[in-house]
Amino acid sequence: KSSQNLINIDFIGISFRDAGNLKYKYRLDGLNRDWNYTFNTQVEYAFLPPGNYEFEVIAINSDGLESENPASLSFTILPPFYYTWWFIATMILFLTAIAYYLYSLRLKQIKKENDLRNDINLYRQQALSKQMDPHFVFNTLNSIQSFIIKNDSLASTQYLSKFAKLIRLILNNSQNQAVPLDDEISALTLYLELESLRFQKKFKFELLIDPAINSSSCFIPAFLIQPFVENAVWHGIMGLKGTGHITVELKKNHNEITCIVEDNGIGRTKSMEMKTPEEIAKKSFGIKLVEQRLELLNNLYDINMKVLFVDLYSENGKPSGTRVIINLPMIS
Missing domain, CATH: 3.30.565.10 (Histidine kinase-like ATPase, C-terminal domain)
Known part of the structure; x- marks a missing residue:
């Protein structure tokens, strides 16, 4: 829903050698394709605009080795009803009718x-x-x-x-x-x-x-x-x-x-x-x-x-x- 635009994503990498000391790089495709780095296992996105998103995260151990495949999560934030095509079309027709009536x-x-x-x-x-x-x-x-x-x-x-x-x-x-x-x-x-x-x-x-x-x-x-x-x-x-x-x-x-x-x-x-x-x-x-x-x-x-x-x-x-x-x- 359009009101559900505060997203918290938790993730964790598994490594027997560097347990708890992993570094992560992540990005949110649909918002920004640049990678970001963190040692935290949680990221938060607030006030996301309507659209399609894919979150990707890769774990990096102390030797700099990255996990082969990123973990991903896809989701969609729907636009509010007043941004939908049917509402806009209805409002255009309504305003046109009002303008014609006033004219x-x-x-x-x-x-x-x-x-x-x-x-x-x-x-x-x-x-x-x-x-x-x-x-x-x-x-x-x-x-x-x-x-x-x-x-x-x-x-x-x-x-x-x-x-x-x-x-x-x-x-x-x-x-x-x-x-x-x-x-x-x-x-x-x-x-x-x-x-x-x-x-x-x-x-x-x-x-x-x-x-x-x-x-x-x-x-x-x-x-x-x-x-x-x-x-x-x-x-x-x-x-x-x-x-x-x-x-x-x-x-x-x-x-x-x-x-x-x-x-x-x-x-x-x-x-x-x-x-x-x-x-x-x-x-x-x-x-x-x-x-x-x-x-x-x-x-x-x-x-x-x-x-x-x-x-x-x-x-x-x-x-x-x-x-x-x-x-x-x-x-x-």
Whole structure:
């Protein structure tokens, strides 16, 4: 056996003249073919490697005469099982199968990631088209025209400048999967300023940014916040008789950014009652796009982004607005 590689060999020569004073020469063929000399009648070999061996010993008397034929002993030390051909062949087959399985798994993962990225790009382009909504563009240009007709050159110039900056930001952001938080804040500010001017200060707004957030180096997925701000304007504030108020708050929460969009509008239930089926479908499409993008991003990056809608009520139980909470990852 492979573990039996410590060998002790005893031998003795017979001589009536030199009893007990014989010299011996010996060798272990398979380890070393050189002869060794000793007066001992025992030799020991430790840690012999696997292989075939033949031990030979010759007795030498005091006159230097050697025995005619060497005494010999043959033995074999078997290799351990992990050196046998069948084990090596089995391991090669096993490792080949593992490598092929991992290769196939990686191919499937790459294909899945590519499919997810393609789907994300598709929904991102749809989100872009939603932000570049023809109605919004048309209404904005109408407002600019109205200022021009009234000879309000200052207002028309400011309005046109803000609109141009917003369009440039939207087009720039459309090229990237994630955008700097600074750009997203600028786009939201411009959008709210344009809508506030167009509706003659019907609502006020404020953006609250957590000081712990480095907005210049922090990136978030593009086109995720704006649809909820748009809903706050059109489906919350527009049906309100008094002055509306919209708050967009960004707070750092470990490796996430919690975005809270809150309005003091008429609430979701009242808004649904006032809308036509076409308007309801349009609103649902915008939110559905965001939710589908969130699901795809969750699968791609193994994260847990989600949207929570909270209906707000006054002390007497009447609807007093809507709060939307969005968990966004901070992307490096």
